Amino acid sequence: MRLLDEITAIRGIGGKTAQIFGRAGIVTVEDLLQYFPRSYEECGPPVPIASLSGTKTAVVCGTLCSEPKVRRAGKIQIVETAIRDESGSLRVSWFNMPYLRNSLQTGQRYILKGKVEANRFGLTLEQPVLYTPDRYAPLVGRLQPVYSLTAGMTLRMVGKAVKEALDSLPELPEYLPERFRRAYQLAEYNYALRTIHFPPDKTELTFARKRLVFDEFFLFILAVRYLRDANKEQPNGCRIRAAKEVEDFLARLPFALTGAQRRAYEEILADLTGPKRMNRLVQGDVGSGKTIVALAALLQMAHNGWQGVLMAPTEVLARQHFETVTGYLRRENLPFHTELLTGAMTAKEKREALERIVSHKADIIVGTHAVIQEKVRFARLGLVITDEQHRFGVRQREILSEKGEESADTSPHVLVMSATPIPRTLAIILYGDLDISVIDEKPANRLPIKNCVIGAGRRKKAYEFIVNEVKSGRQAYVICPMVEDGGRIEGENVRDYAARLAEELPPAIVIGTLHGRMKPAEKTRIMEDFSQGRIQVLVSTTVVEVGVDVPNATVMMVENAERFGLAQLHQLRGRIGRGEHQSYCIFINGSDAEKNRRLEILNRSNDGFAIAAEDLKLRGPGDLFGLRQSGLLDFALGDIYTDAGILREASQAADALLAEDYALEKEEHKPLKRRLMRYREEKLERLSL
Numbered sequence: 001m002r003l004l005d006e007i008t009a010i011r012g013i014g015g016k017t018a019q020i021f022g023r024a025g026i027v028t029v030e031d032l033l034q035y036f037p038r039s040y041e042e043c044g045p046p047v048p049i050a051s052l053s054g055t056k057t058a059v060v061c062g063t064l065c066s067e068p069k070v071r072r073a074g075k076i077q078i079v080e081t082a083i084r085d086e087s088g089s090l091r092v093s094w095f096n097m098p099y100l101r102n103s104l105q106t107g108q109r110y111i112l113k114g115k116v117e118a119n120r121f122g123l124t125l126e127q128p129v130l131y132t133p134d135r136y137a138p139l140v141g142r143l144q145p146v147y148s149l150t151a152g153m154t155l156r157m158v159g160k161a162v163k164e165a166l167d168s169l170p171e172l173p174e175y176l177p178e179r180f181r182r183a184y185q186l187a188e189y190n191y192a193l194r195t196i197h198f199p200p201d202k203t204e205l206t207f208a209r210k211r212l213v214f215d216e217f218f219l220f221i222l223a224v225r226y227l228r229d230a231n232k233e234q235p236n237g238c239r240i241r242a243a244k245e246v247e248d249f250l251a252r253l254p255f256a257l258t259g260a261q262r263r264a265y266e267e268i269l270a271d272l273t274g275p276k277r278m279n280r281l282v283q284g285d286v287g288s289g290k291t292i293v294a295l296a297a298l299l300q301m302a303h304n305g306w307q308g309v310l311m312a313p314t315e316v317l318a319r320q321h322f323e324t325v326t327g328y329l330r331r332e333n334l335p336f337h338t339e340l341l342t343g344a345m346t347a348k349e350k351r352e353a354l355e356r357i358v359s360h361k362a363d364i365i366v367g368t369h370a371v372i373q374e375k376v377r378f379a380r381l382g383l384v385i386t387d388e389q390h391r392f393g394v395r396q397r398e399i400l401s402e403k404g405e406e407s408a409d410t411s412p413h414v415l416v417m418s419a420t421p422i423p424r425t426l427a428i429i430l431y432g433d434l435d436i437s438v439i440d441e442k443p444a445n446r447l448p449i450k451n452c453v454i455g456a457g458r459r460k461k462a463y464e465f466i467v468n469e470v471k472s473g474r475q476a477y478v479i480c481p482m483v484e485d486g487g488r489i490e491g492e493n494v495r496d497y498a499a500r501l502a503e504e505l506p507p508a509i510v511i512g513t514l515h516g517r518m519k520p521a522e523k524t525r526i527m528e529d530f531s532q533g534r535i536q537v538l539v540s541t542t543v544v545e546v547g548v549d550v551p552n553a554t555v556m557m558v559e560n561a562e563r564f565g566l567a568q569l570h571q572l573r574g575r576i577g578r579g580e581h582q583s584y585c586i587f588i589n590g591s592d593a594e595k596n597r598r599l600e601i602l603n604r605s606n607d608g609f610a611i612a613a614e615d616l617k618l619r620g621p622g623d624l625f626g627l628r629q630s631g632l633l634d635f636a637l638g639d640i641y642t643d644a645g646i647l648r649e650a651s652q653a654a655d656a657l658l659a660e661d662y663a664l665e666k667e668e669h670k671p672l673k674r675r676l677m678r679y680r681e682e683k684l685e686r687l688s689l
């Protein structure tokens with residue numbers, strides 16, 4: 001078996017299982033091995049049933065004392081039985097595993113590990129993992145890997161497949177030069193890979209993890225350095241002269257730019273008019289006003305006869321930017337044409353848009369990924385802006401900057417915008433190929449958002465509050481973690497929630513729903529209705545997370561807030577407090593833990609940088625079990641905040657390596673070179689920053 005074989009090469013994995021894994025993005029043996037555990041659970045010794053109380057994970061050992069029965073609840077099949085030990089008995093249930101009825105044996109001793117839930121029947125052990133005492137004994141005290149699961153996957157399935165793969169693969173080549181391993185105390189690769197999946201204890205896990213995090217950062221940094229060197233010192237082929245009209249435009253805005261916005265704009269303008277091509281990141285917290293800075297840059301280009309692109313990661317945001325841009329142009333009577341280009345448009349609409357782009361009827365093009373597709377040809381592309389860069393891959397940025405070369409023989413300026421709060425020192429490492437402008441100031445007219453964290457028990461009060469806000473003309477978001485009933489996965493879902501909410505709120509209040517599984521046209525309609533005030537309360541998933549701007553919305557209520565990463569919650573909160581009205585953020589803590597320390601951080605601060613720093617303090621470097629900072633920085637294992645030390649080491653190592661053997665031509669660097677080439681092909685594209 002080889003790393004790049006499909007997983008059906010693994011003993012015990014047939015077509016059906018491969019299909020299930022495929023849905024989680026696992027196609028090759030390598031994908032599987034890189035499917036690192038999300039966290040680990042310690043297997044404790046069983047506890048007496050009588051000692052159990054409500055809602056927590058527990059291990060019990062006893063005899064199955066009731067014939068398993070299958071019950072249906074809607075689409076879900078539930079297997080129910082009970083287990084008894086010397087101290088008492090406990091109900092047990094599994095969802096959607098009807099085959100257990102035949103494999104479970106009444107009278108047999110089992111060890112069950114699962115979550116105890118209190119409901120109207122008393123305590124129930126839900127969805128426990130099942131062991132025979134013989135199989136459990138050697139596990140006590142060990143760390144069990146917990147993987148992210150998609151439909152059809154089980155922990156055991158993943159664990160077994162990984163073990164089988166590790167056992168039958170030949171030794172994998174160690175591609176890190178020995179001297180780096182020694183200098184930074186990095187474990188050997190094969191050992192690290194096995195240990196991250198099956199750690200004997202925490203010390204070894206920490207050691208293994210460090211190696212793999214280092215690899216991840218090291219490969220990334222190397223790839224970005226090469227990218228930078230390829231871009232560096234490129235002459236400015238779309239050099240412009242500052243158009244005075246843009247100053248006039250800015251002067252006529254209903255607000256004055258903040259000092260930070262002005263600075264960022266001037267740095268951009270210096271690039272556009274200077275001798276070298278722009279490669280710049282604008283970093284600014286949610287609500288700091290990045291869009292207008294982008295628009296000013298687009299207008300500068302347009303006045304100089306160049307086309308510009310503004311690319312957004314979602315349909316909803318692209319459309320909103322389109323409206324914003326056309327709105328400004330119309331109001332100011334500017335002679336430029338803005339074109340929208342998204343995947344959801346009909347073939348005919350697209351064809352016509354493409355025609356206007358290639359013929360230079362369109363000056364400003366706003367769109368989603370559709371903009372970087374091959375078919376799109378520009379007449380004279382001079383500037384490419386990506387908004388919410390962390391949602392795009394590094395490679396996508398590259399593709400766009402290559403677009404210009406087809407028309408003019410020069411690449412366009414590149415501007416990327418991000419709200420990810422990364423300290424400058426880390427940003428320089430991560431965005432090594434970019435210059436950085438920071439917008440570290442918010443518009444002055446804003447009232448700070450008022451926050452609160454409450455338990456689900458006080459939800460009714462929150463509804464009353466929302467009703468009052470709506471009565472005074474404002475609007476509200478309610479965010480749920482899921483689209484529909486997740487079966488065994490608990491948490492509020494948009495569909496059921498909206499139906500329940502309709503019963504709770506006065507009938508005059510219009511409630512809308514929004515989620516990623518809707519058709520694009522429907523999403524657009526809902527978003528439009530919300531932004532026009534025809535919908536007052538929008539129950540949504542995190543599709544509204546990035547960039548959405550409805551200044552009249554003043555309430556953000558997040559259900560199961562404990563489920564989200566801090567950065568993500570901060571982004572969600574960024575949807576409110578965007579206008580003159582006082583805004584309120586309500587985090588519902590749906591977990592049993594009374595106080596959630598992470599949510600308390602958000603409760604205390606509205607500043608993205610401060611939140612990231614506090615969170616870091618809370619978790620500490622090398623925290624193995626903490627929730628990662630959402631998917632914002634998309635490394636599989638590494639967390640740029642808690643692993644900042646490793647990030648710096650990897651950066652040092654990359655510098656040393658490139659200084660010594662830039663082209664990686666030395667014999668000892670050959671394996672690394674091969675690894676890096678594969679990485680650039682496969683990973684860089686998917687990795688977003």
Ligand code: ADP
Nearest residue numbers: 255256257258286287288289290291292443549
């Ligand atoms: P973000 O940085 O999150 O992308 P936006 O560009 O969407 O922020 O701006 C948020 C809101 O603030 C918008 O409604 C915008 O019109 C407004 N805004 C931008 N700059 C200023 C300013 N200097 N003063 C007042 N309001 C501003």
Ligand code: MG
Nearest residue numbers: 290291387547
């Ligand atoms: Mg924005």
